[in-house]
Amino acid sequence: MSIAGFAIFRCEEMGTIAENQSLEAVLDLNRKLNKEVESLKSRVIELEEELALLRSVAGSTLPNSKNIEHNVENSKATGSQQLSLPEYLRYGRQLILPGFGLPAQLKLRSVSILIVGAGGLGAPAAMYLAAAGVGHLGIVDYDNVETSNLQRQVIHSEFRQGLSKAYSAKMSVERYSHRFLTPDKDVNHMCIAYNILLDSSNALKIIKAYDIIVDATDNVATRYLLNDACVITGKPLVSGSALRMDGQLTVYNYKNGPCYRCLFPKPPPPETVVNCSDGGVLGAVTGVIGSLQALLAIKIAVGMDDPSEPHNLLIFSANSYPPFRSIKLRGRKKECAICGDNPTIKELQDYVQFCGSGALDKSPETMLLTPEERIDPKTYHSYKEQNIPHLLLDIRDETQFGICSLPESLNIPLSELPRRIDEVKNALPSLKTPVYVICRRGNDSQPAVRILKEKLQGTVKDIIGGLHRWATDVDESFPIY
Amino acid sequence: MSDDNKITITVLYFASACDATGLSSESLTFPLPQMRICELEDKLKARHEKLKNILDICMFAVNKEYCGKDDIVKEGDEVAIIPPVSGG
Numbered sequence: 018m019s020i021a022g023f024a025i026f027r028c029e030e031m032g033t034i035a036e037n038q039s040l041e042a043v044l045d046l047n048r049k050l051n052k053e054v055e056s057l058k059s060r061v062i063e064l065e066e067e068l069a070l071l072r073s074v075a076g077s078t079l080p081n082s083k084n085i086e087h088n089v090e091n092s093k094a095t096g097s098q099q100l101s102l103p104e105y106l107r108y109g110r111q112l113i114l115p116g117f118g119l120p121a122q123l124k125l126r127s128v129s130i131l132i133v134g135a136g137g138l139g140a141p142a143a144m145y146l147a148a149a150g151v152g153h154l155g156i157v158d159y160d161n162v163e164t165s166n167l168q169r170q171v172i173h174s175e176f177r178q179g180l181s182k183a184y185s186a187k188m189s190v191e192r193y194s195h196r197f198l199t200p201d202k203d204v205n206h207m208c209i210a211y212n213i214l215l216d217s218s219n220a221l222k223i224i225k226a227y228d229i230i231v232d233a234t235d236n237v238a239t240r241y242l243l244n245d246a247c248v249i250t251g252k253p254l255v256s257g258s259a260l261r262m263d264g265q266l267t268v269y270n271y272k273n274g275p276c277y278r279c280l281f282p283k284p285p286p287p288e289t290v291v292n293c294s295d296g297g298v299l300g301a302v303t304g305v306i307g308s309l310q311a312l313l314a315i316k317i318a319v320g321m322d323d324p325s326e327p328h329n330l331l332i333f334s335a336n337s338y339p340p341f342r343s344i345k346l347r348g349r350k351k352e353c354a355i356c357g358d359n360p361t362i363k364e365l366q367d368y369v370q371f372c373g374s375g376a377l378d379k380s381p382e383t384m385l386l387t388p389e390e391r392i393d394p395k396t397y398h399s400y401k402e403q404n405i406p407h408l409l410l411d412i413r414d415e416t417q418f419g420i421c422s423l424p425e426s427l428n429i430p431l432s433e434l435p436r437r438i439d440e441v442k443n444a445l446p447s448l449k450t451p452v453y454v455i456c457r458r459g460n461d462s463q464p465a466v467r468i469l470k471e472k473l474q475g476t477v478k479d480i481i482g483g484l485h486r487w488a489t490d491v492d493e494s495f496p497i498y
Numbered sequence: 499m500s501d502d503n504k505i506t507i508t509v510l511y512f513a514s515a516c517d518a519t520g521l522s523s524e525s526l527t528f529p530l531p532q533m534r535i536c537e538l539e540d541k542l543k544a545r546h547e548k549l550k551n552i553l554d555i556c557m558f559a560v561n562k563e564y565c566g567k568d569d570i571v572k573e574g575d576e577v578a579i580i581p582p583v584s585g586g
Contacts, residue, residue: 138586235586260585263513280564281582285555289514293585303586330557330564332512332580337522344578345563 129153137303138233140172145311169300183210244277274328
């Protein structure tokens with residue numbers, strides 16, 4: 018219904034009420050209506066803006082996996098040695114900084130920076146770099162915007178769900194900067210969105226076109242890929258990472274400093290790597306690190322970094338005191354496999370194989386149990402309905418159990434299960450009572466079944482897909498997180 | 499008076515090392531005048547079962563400076579154990 022139609026409908030409603038109720042009720046409804054009209058008007062403006070941006074993104078040539086020869090150099094043609102009048106006004110607050118001034122602003126306008134990852138780190142990094150007047154930004158991401166991203170990935174919005182993160186980031190960045198940087202409407206290269214999965218086949222081509230690379234990725238394989246690609250092409254790599262309440266920040270391959278492999282020559286065993294989707298992360302923590310990445314990239318771009326400043330790794334722990342610690346690093350390692358004196362790695366590798374895990378921050382599905390050792394949520398639900406005696410064991414940690422749980426479930430976290438088996442035994446009415454194990458997604462429940470089977474006599478099965486599947490298949494009112 | 503035959507050091511655990519030990523730091527005394535980082539690594543593995551998989555891939559820093567596995571830890575040193583964080 019249009020706003021006008023909606024208003025007429027509500028006026029009729031108001032008339033009926035006026036006959037029966039006091040003037041106060043009418044005035045109250047009037048206030049509510051006005052408020053609603055205002056909010057609808059602003060929503061229309063928002064949507065029109067989104068639409069205009071979407072059209073501009075869709076209209077421009079977007080690089081994809083087949084078309085990444087998109088040349089950043091073409092877009093540099095507009096660079097002049099002077100600022101336009103609107104630029105003086107716009108960047109005035111940083112232009113007046115001692116040591117920054119006009120030369121730094123001109124350098125920012127001519128620099129090209131590639132941000133890999135438009136997530137929790139890439140969001141603030143891209144926005145601050147664009148806002149500061151960086152002339153040429155590239156944003157790489159292969160994911161689409163999801164609801165669970167919005168708590169930290171502040172570059173996206175509710176309306177963008179399902180849209181490519183790279184395009185969404187480009188839209189946000191251009192929302193407040195492309196008019197100033199590309200007065201010539203035919204040239205709109207200020208920000209290039211790469212909706213591609215960066216891998217050994219395309220990384221060098223893209224990276225070569227940029228001056229500075231920002232690693233805002235969320236997985237180990239892409240971190241090694243970016244490191245190697247930056248060493249091979251000789252680009253500084255501004256690397257940030259964040260998980261839970263912790264973050265790390267450093268510049269690799271810069272001024273004879275170390276590369277990622279110098280510090281971490283061996284990739285972590287895949288089972289020890291925790292991602293944000295399983296481990297959690299606070300948005301403000303990714304915000305701190307991502308903003309610092311923007312700052313470091315700006316310092317490198319304009320040459321503001323102090324030559325006496327040692328190479329360092331900044332460690333941020335929001336829950337510790339002091340929250341920031343700077344670790345002084347040595348120069349590059351002579352025996353490093355890629356940046357050392359006798360490198361053994363001379364071209365990009367297969368990083369998924371090297372790390373034993375893919376370029377995704379989602380956990381792969383565990384396939385530990387046989388189908389006979391598992392039960393689907395609907396079948397479990399029917400057992401429950403029939404009052405078949407059993408024990409439901411929830412092996413998530415206490416925090417997650419506190420978010421939501423099924424009634425009558427016993428909570429023993431997986432990590433504590435081996436030493437708390439007696440509690441399970443005590444909760445069983447008979448030795449042969451079946452035990453059904455549930456977790457968030459049906460992964461951790463599988464090793465739990467293995468542990469329990471050794472100690473119990475009755476049937477032990479896990480619930481396929483965990484509470485997530487319970488919510489989609491059995492009870493839609495159960496929360497998914 | 500410090501005893502020349504033993505050292506007391508502070509070990510700081512970051513990120514997954516903190517999760518594995520359940521500690522952000524601890525003070526440890528060893529009956530040795532000094533030790534190498536790789537020796538400390540073995541002792542910590544024995545002390546914390548869950549550190550076994552993690553220590554191999556960690557970076558070590560002594561008194562806020564990067565150090566190699568053969569570097570020396572002395573009385574009063576602060577040793578930071580820094581696993582890579584990969585999320586974002």
